[in-house]
Amino acid sequence: QKEVEQNSGPLSVPEGAIASLNCTYSDRGSQSFFWYRQYSGKSPELIMFIYSNGDKEDGRFTAQLNKASQYVSLLIRDSQPSDSATYLCASKGYSSASKIIFGSGTRLSIRP
Amino acid sequence: KAGVTQTPRYLIKTRGQQVTLSCSPISGHRSVSWYQQTPGQGLQFLFEYFSETQRNKGNFPGRFSGRQFSNSRSEMNVSTLELGDSALYLCASSLSQGDGYTFGSGTRLTVV
Numbered sequence: 001q002k003e004v005e006q007n008s009g010p011l012s013v014p015e016g017a018i019a020s021l022n023c024t025y026s027d028r029g030s031q032s033f034f035w036y037r038q039y040s041g042k043s044p045e046l047i048m049f050i051y052s053n054g055d056k057e058d059g060r061f062t063a064q065l066n067k068a069s070q071y072v073s074l075l076i077r078d079s080q081p082s083d084s085a086t087y088l089c090a091s092k093g094y095s096s097a098s099k100i101i102f103g104s105g106t107r108l109s110i111r112p
Numbered sequence: 113k114a115g116v117t118q119t120p121r122y123l124i125k126t127r128g129q130q131v132t133l134s135c136s137p138i139s140g141h142r143s144v145s146w147y148q149q150t151p152g153q154g155l156q157f158l159f160e161y162f163s164e165t166q167r168n169k170g171n172f173p174g175r176f177s178g179r180q181f182s183n184s185r186s187e188m189n190v191s192t193l194e195l196g197d198s199a200l201y202l203c204a205s206s207l208s209q210g211d212g213y214t215f216g217s218g219t220r221l222t223v224v
Contacts, residue, residue: 034212043202043215044155088155099168100145100213104154 003027004103006089012109019076021106023089026070030091033065034100035074038086048074079110114139116216118203124222130191133219137184137205144186145213146178149200158201161186193223 005024013019025033032051036044050056050063050072062075072091076083086105092098117136125131137144145168146158157170161180178188184205190197200220204213 032212043218044213046212046214049212099157099160099170101157102147102155 003101004089004091006087006103006106008104009107010109011106012111013079015079015081015110015112017079019079019083019108019110021074021076021087021089021108023072023074023103024070025072025089025091025101027091027093027101028067028070029093029098030070031094032092033063033072034090034092035061035063035072036088036090036102038088038105040085044088076108081110081112084108084110116203116205116214118201118216118219120219121217122220122222124224125193127193127195127223129193130189131193131221132187132189133201133203133221135186135188135203135205135216137186137203138214141205141207141214142184143206143208143211144180144184145204145206146186146188147202147204148172149202149218150198155202158188190221195223197221198223 003026035048037047038044048063050065056063060077064073086107088105089103090100092100119134143162145160148156159178160168164180175191180186200218202215202218204215206213
């Protein structure tokens with residue numbers, strides 16, 4: 001069983017709308033959660049991280065964490081064509097020796 | 113400041129050969145992790161090093177090995193290459209083990 005699950009997509013969203021990306025994790029010991037963006041042919045780029053339950057906002061991006069439901073999401077407001085990419089959700093356990101586990105990613109396409 | 117540097121960018125090897133990939137982390141970053149990325153399996157964790165010590169290892173055969181030097185630079189080695197080892201190998205560094213990663217551009221390995 002994969003430890004971090006994401007819908008592979010593609011998720012198609014009109015320009016200017018809100019894109020909602022979701023992720024679930026199986027390890028209740030996970031403490032840190034990350035969202036990475038990966039453009040085709042490029043390496044992943046960290047865009048958000050969240051440790052506490054609730055929302056965390058950074059510009060057009062909002063990460064949401066619900067540890068009781070083991071659910072993480074990323075909202076992208078005012079979606080732009082440049083947001084078209086694969087978004088990777090990742091989790092890390094409490095121990096400093098825990099590795100970061102990545103989901104398989106959701107492909108997002110913003111249509112003009 | 114300089115990012116994570118991986119060399120070489122591209123590599124073509126024959127089955128049975130061995131290969132060494134190099135990674136120079138961001139200056140001051142002491143944690144280095146290696147991932148294998150393939151279209152079918154996504155990002156798979158190989159190993160993590162912190163202050164020259166391997167702190168974590170993924171589920172890869174013993175043909176995959178790595179090390180970290182006192183200047184935090186890291187190398188990974190794959191011996192007796194198989195066709196299935198063809199992948200993008202990504203190195204990532206972080207300031208400490210609890211932080212999110214910054215990825216290098218990767219080494220694209222093709223085994224023929």
